[in-house]
Structure formats: C-alpha cells, structure tokens
Amino acid sequence: MKPSVTVLLPSLLEPVTGGVRELTVWGGSLREVFDDLIEREPRLRRHLFNEAGEFRRHVLCFHNGTNTRWLGGRSAETADSPGGRRDGWDTQVQEGDTVLFMQAVSGG
Secondary structure, X not given: OOOEEEEEOOHHHHHHHOOOOEEEEEOOEHHHHHHHHHHHOHHHHHHHEOOOOOEOOOEEEEEOOEEHHXXXXXXXXXXXXXXXXXXXXXXXXXXXXXXXXXXXXOOO
C-alpha cells in the first residue's frame, strides 16, 4: 500500500473544495500525490496547474517544509528556469508526510 500524505490547501481554495483545507491522499512520489489529489478534487487542477501540467506561477508547494522547486538537485537560483517547475516531482514520500500549497495574493 502506498503511503498516506496530508495535503494542506490555502483558504483561497475553500470555495473550490467546499471548505475542505486538509485532505489525505496516497502516493509513492510527489507526482503520484499530485495525481491522487486531482483525482479526488478535479476542480483544483485549474487552480494549481497550468495547461502544461506545471504549477501555476503564483502557486508554491512545500514537501515537509521544503519548496518542491528546490528538490531534484535544483537550487533557489535555478528553480524558476524553464523546465524547473517539475523537478523534484519524483521525490519519494513517506507515511505521514505533509504537502502544503500556498498561493500568492497581490493587489493594488
């Protein structure tokens, strides 16, 4: 059986999930966790991922406190370079890990 992972969502997405901000999903890697999350809450896809299947620019994702853009051998300086949005998605997860999504908010 694949490990269970807790996914925490920002309050901005409550209208999309019917008020749910914490979900338990299963997967052996971050990629599988993301797939299971979208299978359970398909409406999240357009809020978290772009048409290419990468995180939207304003979305940050943390695995146990580490920005997923820094996983897979990428540094903070190269994490936003082309192709950098999926590095680390093959990172293995363990039972009880946490994935936290955050969305930047701006305005004038």
